[in-house]
Amino acid sequence: AQSVTQLGSHVSVSEGALVLLRCNYSSSVPPYLFWYVQYPNQGLQLLLKYTTGATLVKGINGFEAEFKKSETSFHLTKPSAHMSDAAEYFCAVSDGEGRRALTFGSGTRLQVQP
C-alpha cells in the first residue's frame, strides 16, 4: 500500500519569495512520484515527475523537486514565487507498474501575496 502526506494544507508566501511545498510518501516498492497543479475550476496538470535516474527533477514554470529516498520525501520548490503560481498542488505516488492508479496527497493551497 502507498500513501502520501502533504504537510500544510495552506501555504502563503510573498511574491518573489521561495516556495517550498512538502511531500512525504510511503511505498513498499521503488516509487514513481509526481506533482500536479490545479488552477481554480480546472483539472489537474502535471508539473513534474520522478521515475528513475537523476533525483533532482525540473518541471514547468520554474518548479523543481528532489527525490530523497532516505527521507522518503519529494518536496516541491521554486526560487521566486509569482502571482500566477497561486493554485492547489498535489503530490502523488505510484508503484510504477502502470496497472494501478496514483495515490494523491490531500493537497496544499498556495497563496501568493503581492
Next chain:
Amino acid sequence: NAGVTQTPKFQVLKTGQSMTLQCAQDMNHNSMYWYRQDPGMGLRLIYYSASEGTTDKGEVPNGYNVSRLNKREFSLRLESAAPSQTSVYFCASVFGANVLTFGAGSRLTVL
C-alpha cells in the same frame, strides 16, 4: 484538441435519482480512471479500468458502477444518488509511465 472529455460539467440531482457521467479520451490510452475530489481529502480513486473489458474497484467504490464501453469511453453511474456523493468528479487516462491526463471535471450536487 486531443485529451479527456467529460460530460456534463455541472449537474444537480435530488436524493435517489440516478445519473451517468460520461468520459471519453482520444489518445488511444489503455487505462482509465474515475476520481472524486473533496475539500481537504485530495483525489480518491473510485474505479479504474486497466484495459478495455476490465474494471476494478478503487478506494471509494460504494454507490457507484462503471462501464468500459470501448477503449475510448469509461462511464460512471450513480444508481441512487446520496448527498455524500456531492463532489467534483475527474476522469483520467494513461498509457505507460503513469502520467495521467485529466479531464476538466464534473461538479455534482445532490440535494
